[in-house]
Amino acid sequence: MRTPVFFDDRYPMIATAKHNGILAADGTPLKRSLARALRREKLRALILVMPLLIFVLLTFITPIANMLLRSIDNTIVGDTILYTVSDLNDWNGSDPPLPPENVFRSLYFDLFIAVETKRHTRLGSRLNYEQTGISSLFRRSGRKLDDIGKEIEKTLIASDARWTDGQTWFDLFAARNEGDADPELFDRQFLRIQRLQGELGNIDIDFMPSKSIAKALPLATREYTAWAIHTASIEGEDIAQTRPWESIPVALIYDMQQPDFAIEIKNWLSQSSPHPIEKLSTESIDYPLDFTDILRKIHKDWGDIEVWQTIKVHSNDYTSGYFLNAVDMRKSLDGPTIQPENKRILITLFIRTVQMSLIITLACILLGYPVAWLMANLPMRTANLLIILVLLPFWTSLLVRTSAWKVMLQQQGVINETLVWLGVVATDNRLEIINNQIGTIVAMTHILLPFMILPMYSVMQTISPSYVRAAKSLGANDWTAFLRVYFPQSIPGIGAGSILVFILSIGYYITPEIVGGTDGVFISNRIAYHISRSLNWGLAAALGTILLMVVLVLYWTYDRIVGIDNVKLG
């Protein structure tokens, strides 16, 4: 007698049924067949939405993400003065009262490259947001930075005229052979220039620093390599034919004053063809190179501890500084501190923006509700006419409507003239209803009213008149029927309209800008100011991010209290 073998390849259905549940007609698990059947549909749906998805990603999500990133991005400091930032880590910010000499030395060479690549003014502007005056410090220092280099060049040329020749410099720093090459140094400098200049791409640079000269002249080799990469890639010139920046002779002299120089240069010279450096190394060039002194002579503010503290505080690649600024605080060595009183403005603006948006929303509810009710309860033809009237403002340019309010509200405007003519107000006592909060509230209520009326109307339209009739037949008078039966059912419409109006108004820009004066402007006007005038995009991004968060939090709160499912837009 044969015993049936169940868990055998010949009985796959039974075996899989044990593990995967229901099977389709052909024996595959039902879940898998279903997934396969749905995959095609999903793919088709994806293809259908793809163009819009790509469009939205490119034109909406990416710029917003980029903007949000700017609110914490502080790489400009590290990109521009790389070695200074790393040396500053060893200084605690207060003791000694000035950073040590090596920090000044790093700054001299960092700044030199920054000046040559014209990046120092950007860093100056960035730090100027934190401390006024730094911008001009950087700009002025840039102009005088090569003075000392020029003097040293003269000394070199006096020693040997060949120092004017680019080839002399090239022979000094270029690797003699494969084994002498220092690709690590090259790569580090390549990255340094790339951080400063952006992507350099795949450029053939006909230079590789020498390991052996780097031992004798570490600083000069480093700076020459950086110069060589810059010159070859950005300027596109032949390195061997070009005289390097004035900072290289300075670095050379500095290196020569170091104790290891004498031995290392002998090693190098022993394997090299004759070079003017040999003569130079025998002459005792007693050139005083105190970089602290040099920089302080260029600009006295380099002796100001606050400048250095500012640089140190804002040296990280990512910073909370912009966000702190956005809430009237600032980053300092002792952590976040409150801004001085005369710089506190943004919190007030935030509060004012929210307050005024609430007032505008409330005004829209009060003005819009009766209109929406009327539209929902009138016969279709009359209602359509009213809808057209409500939509009419949409067909007029926002700018025109706002400017019209300017005409209406100004001191010599329509409203004031009428009131004066009627004798309600005296000529010398005209109402101030523009360039202040009243102007903003009036104009924005008018502009945003359709966004309140339309959702309300579409919700009210779905409320059957039989509810109010039922309430009345049950004994409720008109007011009770409205309050207890009609109004609660219209709340989703109020909610939808309020969210729409509030979110729109909290980020409104044009109208407050035109009719708001100084009193009636919103946070968005401040954002626009930082985007287009002060160019402090990081702060603008932080303010925008906070605004976005406020809206999201309100939206979330609303969802918790009223439920977003209750919001109907049509």
Place this chain on the structure above:
Amino acid sequence: MATDERRSAEGKEPFVRFDRVQKSYDGETLVVKDLNLDISKGEFLTMLGPSGSGKTTCLMMLAGFETATHGDILLDGISINHIPPHRRGIGMVFQNYALFPHMTVAENLSFPLEVRKIAKSERESKVKKALDMVEMGDFGGRRPAQLSGGQQQRIALARALVFEPQLVLMDEPLGALDKQLREKMQFEITDLTHRLGITVVYVTHDQTEALTMSDRVAVFDDGRIQQVAKPDTLYEEPDNSFVAQFIGENNTLDGVVHSIGDGYALVKLENGEMIDCKPINVSRPGERTRVSIRPERVEFNKDRLHPDAHTLEAEVLEFIYMGDIFRTRVRVAGNESFIIKTRNAPDQARLEPGRIIEIGWLPDDCRALDTGT
């Protein structure tokens, strides 16, 4: 029995009276033309008619949501033309129930009591009683959207009754229910309202509903009441061809009155045959008439045919088996949609198409009506 009491009350002062009521929406056409109707206390009156016949307008005028253009509506002898709906004290059940979606069932029921400023404890006991009355005692905490159509219907009924109105209006309350549930609710509504002894004005376009539920039915057409009568009278003795057509199934034969006398009218049909009919709204010879015979009153079995019955020759066109009954379509006097209904009995003949048979009916079952134009 409650029904008997109701009948005896008919002679008294009517509870609701429509007195020469007219209604126009646009000032050009009348939707309700000269309506006169008395409804006595405790009566279940149904307004039946096709859509646009004015029955709902009448109900809305009674409820107070529409005002009569002309005439008086009296409730308990008092004109209510100028009393707003909320002070009329009339309960109403709406077509779509109109249960307040933002309130629970108990809050819905409590609403009419709250606006009447009834104390909380009393309110609660009344709500509970009303819910128990419609067998929905456990559903007080639910929202209307969580209930089935039939349950919503019960709640709507309970809400209309919870404040103990003397008069309840119902506007096609069973329209949204399926057939089985509708039949069950028909019984429950009549049972409940009879038990409570309240007056009901019920609007429907479903004639079966009207016949099974009502004490009296008012058939509306074209803004007028065509006939007000008890269901059996309405079915068996329709006053005019509209009522005859509208209520139940009906065979018609067109002809001309030949002579009238002795309680019968001799009608000459279109094929020249003469039949005896009961004259209802024909008065003189030569008048065109439409003769109405109910399909179940037509007999073709000679043994069962009454000796007085008038017979005509007919050709069987179609035999339809419907389970409990057979429908046989025949051609009579040029009419090809003449239906004969026979009970499915063991000895009942099943007629094959093409057979020529003799059919007949009693002259009393054959009513000579207007032509309906």
